[in-house]
Amino acid sequence: xxxxxxxxxxxxxxxxxxxxxxxxxxxxxxxTREALRRFGLDRLWWLVTPGNPLKDRGPAPLAVRxxxxxxxxxxxxxxITDIESRLGTRATADxxxxxxxxxxxxxxxxxxxxxNLAQFHRWQNWRAIMETVPLGILARPDERISARTSPAxxxxxxxxxxxxASHLLARAEAPAWCFVNVPMxxxxxxxxxxxxxxxSAG
Numbered sequence: 001x002x003x004x005x006x007x008x009x010x011x012x013x014x015x016x017x018x019x020x021x022x023x024x025x026x027x028x029x030x031x032t033r034e035a036l037r038r039f040g041l042d043r044l045w046w047l048v049t050p051g052n053p054l055k056d057r058g059p060a061p062l063a064v065r066x067x068x069x070x071x072x073x074x075x076x077x078x079x080i081t082d083i084e085s086r087l088g089t090r091a092t093a094d095x096x097x098x099x100x101x102x103x104x105x106x107x108x109x110x111x112x113x114x115x116n117l118a119q120f121h122r123w124q125n126w127r128a129i130m131e132t133v134p135l136g137i138l139a140r141p142d143e144r145i146s147a148r149t150s151p152a153x154x155x156x157x158x159x160x161x162x163x164x165a166s167h168l169l170a171r172a173e174a175p176a177w178c179f180v181n182v183p184m185x186x187x188x189x190x191x192x193x194x195x196x197x198x199x200s201a202g
Contacts, residue, residue, distance in 0.1 A: 004086055006045055006079035010105030013170035015039060015136065017111045018047040018084075018092060022059035024069040031138045034182045035111050036077060039136045040167040044111075045079045050090065093125035096132050109170050114139035114147035114179070121151040130156055134169050135177035147179070 008014050015035050021028065028046070036044055048065050059065060062082055069080045087102075089095040092110070099108060110133050112120075117137050120126050129135075130152065139147060147153060153160075159175040161168065169178045 004081075005083060005102065006043075006081050008043055008103050008106045011107075012042040013040065013107040013109060014103075015041040015044040015109045015111050015170075016047055016096075016099075016133075017044060018049055018095075020051065020059040021046065021048050021065050021069050023065060024072040026072070028069075029073050031111075031113075031182055032073060032075070032078060034180070035136055035138060036075075038166045038180045038182075039109060039111075039178070040170045041077075041109065042170075043077050043079065045081050045083070046073065047084055047095070048080065048082050050082075050085045091124040093123075093128045093132070096129060100132070107170055108133045109136050110134070111136045111138065113137070117147040117152060118150045126152065130159075130175045130177070133174050134172050136166070136169055137177060137179045138182045139179050140182070 017028070017032060017035070019028075024046075032044055032046070035041060046069055048062065048069055050062060051059060062085060066080060066082055073080060083099070084090065084095050087095060087098045089098055096108065096110070100106075110129065112135065114137055117135075123129065137147065156175050156177065159177060161172065161176055161178040163178065163180050166178045166180050169176060
């Protein structure tokens, strides 16, 4: 394995939680622990992205966000990684393709919130993502309706696992996706930035 790449062995299941983490906070930690428990994952990686192509404004420098993420999330099964920067990928579909080539025999699961599923059809090559890895959806109860009526959810309704079978998701063949209700911590990166409690270039 190349230097700077997180460890994972053949046959292991690895959850991937991507985002700008601008900044990482207790809510990210909470959903990470829930995902490990609910989806039957052996490991979980935070993919701290160079930048989100769907956002107009750039995030704080990658090194700053990585340091904050490592300070927030300390768990033996969790790795904080800038692997997208190392791979030179930005789009999720490209990242998944590169990871599958770099980690043969590892079962990846893409993790995201229900708000992301609601607009998943806007992602580049979103169908390829759906057909490549299972998706674990972490949902607030009040977000379920918009996500369940989204284009992605309707088109792939046949591939949905019931919540009571969430522990089987990591071993399912794509396309497969599963909703789990997760009580969320009332904190957001947007609110932290708005309060001025985060990085400032000035």
